[in-house]
Amino acid sequence: MDHLVYIAASGANDVLLAQAVNANNLANASTAGFRADLISASSAYMDGPGLESRSYATSNDIGIDFDPGVINATGRDLDVAINGKGWISVIGAGGGEGLSRRGDLRVTSLGRLVDGAGNAVVGNSGPIAIPPFSEISIGKDGTISIVPLGENPTTLAVVDRIKLSNPPQGELVKGDDGLVRMRNGQEPVADAGVSLIAGSLESSNVDTVGAMVYMIEIARQFEQHTRMISVADELDTASSQLMKLS
16 A cells, blocks of 8 residues: 555645646736746656556656746836847846846946846946936847936936847756756856847736636645545555454
């Protein structure tokens, strides 16, 4: 009976992981530019005489759903959306350059340009610093222009340029902080072919209705696995009673 318990427990463990991934996707359904996580499982057969019939569930690496979200116009000067493929380079809380599609940018009281999660946006030579301004605009190539505070409205000054890149999707992995990075650990190379749409934001690509339905399906799968464990316990109890009678 222990074989049945191990197989059911293996499946239940993977179902719990799938539920956690799906819950994280739902939690970020309203996060600008969020890319949903994908998880898959496969069967792993035991090796050895008489064991080939036993199949355990095993989870594969968590992947990224690269489908685009919907771009909505906001009219806000610091809102930007990637036009097509590409990423914005940012510095995560743990340091190191990461990639994000989140374009709800803002300028902190210290003049740092950050995204909605507080990650510093990277420019030509590191994190971008914005001097005091009365007006600000971001071009489709990522160039940031301002009207310095106290200057004539026709006086434009170029501050920096947002680093945009477009590495191959197969080389990208998502970290625990939600940022995407190169699989080999290298920093992405800037790509002049990536462009921005100013005054717009890309929504999350999470299908909330599909994620809710999937959550119900996962819950039912978990119930089935726990039921199998209960059945194994009942069979084990019955076998023990038969042995006592003999």
